[in-house]
Amino acid sequence: MILIVDDKRENILPLKKILELHNLESEEAYSGEEALKMTLQKDYSLIILDVQMPGMDGFEVGEALAGSKRTKDIPIIFLSAISKEKKYIAKGYQSGGVDYITKPVDPDLFILRVKTFLKLYEQQKELMETRDLLVTEIRYRKDAQENLEENVAQRTSELQQKNRELELSNHELQQFSWVVSHDLKEPLRKIEMFVKLLGERCLNEEPNGPFYVQRTILAAERMSNLINDLLSFSRLSSEPIFEEFLLRDIIDEVTTDLEYVLEEKQGIVNINCEMPGIVGVRSQFRQVFQNLISNSLKFTPKDRKPEISINCDRIDTPDIAAISSPNGSYYRIKVQDNGIGFDAQYAEKIFTIFQRLHHKDSYEGTGIGLAIARKIIEKHKGTITGESKPGEGATFIIILPTARINDL
Numbered sequence: 001m002i003l004i005v006d007d008k009r010e011n012i013l014p015l016k017k018i019l020e021l022h023n024l025e026s027e028e029a030y031s032g033e034e035a036l037k038m039t040l041q042k043d044y045s046l047i048i049l050d051v052q053m054p055g056m057d058g059f060e061v062g063e064a065l066a067g068s069k070r071t072k073d074i075p076i077i078f079l080s081a082i083s084k085e086k087k088y089i090a091k092g093y094q095s096g097g098v099d100y101i102t103k104p105v106d107p108d109l110f111i112l113r114v115k116t117f118l119k120l121y122e123q124q125k126e127l128m129e130t131r132d133l134l135v136t137e138i139r140y141r142k143d144a145q146e147n148l149e150e151n152v153a154q155r156t157s158e159l160q161q162k163n164r165e166l167e168l169s170n171h172e173l174q175q176f177s178w179v180v181s182h183d184l185k186e187p188l189r190k191i192e193m194f195v196k197l198l199g200e201r202c203l204n205e206e207p208n209g210p211f212y213v214q215r216t217i218l219a220a221e222r223m224s225n226l227i228n229d230l231l232s233f234s235r236l237s238s239e240p241i242f243e244e245f246l247l248r249d250i251i252d253e254v255t256t257d258l259e260y261v262l263e264e265k266q267g268i269v270n271i272n273c274e275m276p277g278i279v280g281v282r283s284q285f286r287q288v289f290q291n292l293i294s295n296s297l298k299f300t301p302k303d304r305k306p307e308i309s310i311n312c313d314r315i316d317t318p319d320i321a322a323i324s325s326p327n328g329s330y331y332r333i334k335v336q337d338n339g340i341g342f343d344a345q346y347a348e349k350i351f352t353i354f355q356r357l358h359h360k361d362s363y364e365g366t367g368i369g370l371a372i373a374r375k376i377i378e379k380h381k382g383t384i385t386g387e388s389k390p391g392e393g394a395t396f397i398i399i400l401p402t403a404r405i406n407d408l
Helices: 009-021 032-041 058-066 086-094 107-144 146-173 177-183 185-201 209-235 247-257 259-265 282-298 369-379
Strands: 002-005 026-029 046-050 076-080 099-102 243-246 268-271 277-280 307-315 330-336 383-388 394-401
Touching: 002 009, 002 032, 009 026, 009 107, 026 032, 032 046, 032 058, 046 058, 046 107, 058 076, 058 086, 076 086, 076 107, 086 099, 099 107, 107 146, 107 185, 107 209, 146 185, 185 209, 243 247, 243 282, 247 259, 247 268, 247 282, 259 282, 277 282, 282 307, 282 330, 282 369, 282 394, 369 383
Parallel strands: 002 026, 002 046, 046 076, 076 099, 268 307
Antiparallel strands: 243 277, 307 330, 330 394, 383 394
């Protein structure tokens, strides 16, 4: 549950609408005093807090929340239409905020930040719960095996120290997702290392020990993958550098990188046309085809050899069903596979960040890859759509203008 705090109803309604579109529940408070009372009665995963309010302003509310044991770990996003100077932004972080957004609010960036901090909050809670389980198991073994007391105590101390480092990193790095993406990887690697050591040296004789260890390692791996994908997504907001290049070169680079997976699954990639030269950001188009081809390999049943076909032509209008035209103003590129496919009703859902059609235990991924692909194509004034039927493979259709550098 998300709490929105603003003294003006007209400011709260648009934010609630954005959250509702992404199936996120929220409640509202119209003063700082009311917000503090509500946090005493209910647990919130995120607080969106306006800075300018009569009575207690947003900074005072943030400091009060940060000073309470019950609410100190709730991430706070400050909003302000007036206080845009650096001194106010700095004060927001000093008051316990993890982010500071100035109005008017960009809906796409707003929901990305909200989901990022919600995901990090959930991951942090999961890690803390798992840590508590491990500490309980270690204490049990310490009582049962006195000769391991010193060793267990040492490992427990190391694990607690690494968790303190992780908590500190989370507090400092939640300010911006790209900062989190860079600096949180090292503590994650250390957590995995020490959890593995605990599993190997302390929990071999405890039936539930390996389960708790594996659960912790998988949580850390999922968080690491999420961080990498969030970094890629956040980079799309930077000013791009356009250049001319051949799409065939991009696809060749991607298939070379995926050579091991292609050989392992006995998959093939067929390019059935002369790929055009286009104007764009080379590294971003590499991400697009990396995601599309990787997905085709990932979502192919184990008993089937992946077959990926890439076709292209030119059309006069940006319509996926348009008739081919040799001198058309748009390129139409199709990436088709023979994988598990998906129901047509989910054709838009798959391009939404954090959305998955399959459980993470069945197919790997963070649910960000296709969202990244769509963001890149849209930044190049194009479109990308998906067509499929369950069990009959999937086709992704990219439409791009044939414009030159000066026209983009």
